Amino acid sequence: MISAIRGTHDILPGEVERWQFVERIARSLCDRYGFAEIRTPVIEKEELFAKGSGESTDIVQKEMYAFTDKGGERITLRPEATPSMVRAYVEHSLEHALPFAKLFSMGPMFRYERPQKGRQRQFHQFDVEVFGISDPAIDAEVIDLAWSLVTELGIAQAELVINSVGCPDCRPKFHEALLAALGDDLPKLCGDCQRRAVINPLRIYDCKVPADQPIIDKLPHAVDYLCEPCATHFTGVRSHLDAFGIPWTISHRLVRGLDYYTRTTFEVLGQTLGAQNAILGGGRYDGLVKKLGGPDRVGIGFAAGIERLVLALPESVKVVPPARAFVVALGEAPRTEALRILRELRVAGIPAEMEFEARSMKAQLKRADRVQAALAIIVGDDELARGEVTLRDMRKSEQRAVARAHVVEAVRTSL
RNA sequence: GUGGGCGUAGCUCAAUGGUAGAGCACCGGCCUGUGGCGCCGGACGUUGCGGGUUCGAUCCCCGUCGUCCACCCCA
Structure with a gap:
């Protein structure tokens, strides 16, 4: 790997x-x-x-x-x-x-x-x-x-x-004052500080070595110079x-x-x-x-x-995904129709998904649940024959028949 | 660059010198067209990698890589 x-x-x-x-x-x-x-x-x-x-x-x-x-x-x-x-x-x-x-x-x-x-x-x-x-x-x-x-x-x-x-x-005046105040204490500081004193005395203030702190605490402050x-x-x-x-x-x-x-x-x-x-x-x-x-x-x-x-960031910042629809197809002929519905929804700006493998309705609804779909659009032979789809509200566990021609509008108002 | 902890299933973690298990997640069934909850079942591992000790190593030792934490530095 x-x-x-x-x-x-x-x-x-x-x-x-x-x-x-x-x-x-x-x-x-x-x-x-x-x-x-x-x-x-x-x-x-x-x-x-x-x-x-x-x-x-x-x-x-x-x-x-x-x-x-x-x-x-x-x-x-x-x-x-x-x-x-x-x-x-x-x-x-x-x-x-x-x-x-x-x-x-x-x-x-x-x-x-x-x-x-x-x-x-x-x-x-x-x-x-x-x-x-x-x-x-x-x-x-x-x-x-x-x-x-x-x-x-x-x-x-x-x-x-x-x-x-x-x-x-x-700053040069402050550096001078810094080194003057340090005086005999300089050799007592850590190795890093000794180097800082030469290259950039200001950065002695970055030191975190405990033994150095009492000395550093007594040094003059930049704002005073x-x-x-x-x-x-x-x-x-x-x-x-x-x-x-x-x-x-x-x-x-x-x-x-x-x-x-x-x-x-x-x-x-x-x-x-x-x-x-x-x-x-x-x-x-x-x-x-x-x-x-x-x-x-x-x-x-x-x-x-x-x-x-x-x-x-606080734990509580949880981004909620937008409400989406899930298209469920049962059988070959319904699948073709379901794919058309899927695309119509997406073209209309509605987030929509579908399970492409021909799996059981149970499995497809389970998937819809997993993606937190708010609506399931169920298309089977019965619906096809009547020119309808079944629109299931996943949150309320209620469903109703909707005319095929009005699917997009029905989904939009129900999301 | 230095020091320490840890590497086991997709994730979180157990276990024992005698070839590994749970929970969650996943798949299926109970339910022949209805998700969540429940019950039942299934699949999943060269125990990071290499070497050594041993009859035998996931466990002990060495190395290596990775990861985490700290030093350092900085966002």
């Missing part, structure tokens, strides 16, 4: 309805908030992510499905959406057509990691990006969309955390969120693992996801468009893990 590749999954009927529910709400929200859909390729040049996501990130260093194609080009399956969105924005000069571009996309992402709860090698993201708007109101709008997604899906016990990581002007514009921006974001009535808390430890973030960062954390508790995460990336060869336009966005949304 050939099985699916490790870390990839088939989404089967019964499960896929929950996905469709999530996707439906996401699209509906984008409609309401004025976001347009964009679809970008699953494969990109490797350098897009080396430059975009950041050479130092784990995603680029060890998690990309990168390979050389038959033309000798370095290609990768996309590990995240943002660089692709930026590339498309730059490549098509969307700053002209869409000066204030509000875009969304959904699709598979790929990271070579060890699978666990809420983490697959092929996973799916709902991704939202805005280009060209720097007002803190847009930060709040993007966060509002993210929060509305979670609440409209009925995900309980979700928590919104925000932070500001500053900009290239003020923001430059004037960044501080004003962050205050604006918070007051807009308050105006929207969205509950937030500041997490000084929310620094995120991608290099491009500036100013606002945020995550929504869930309860039912095991160790992978981030349902969605994002932030502002004001230098990224320019870095990828585009105009100097700001950006902000987030990505939500669809698997994680589905995991966090």
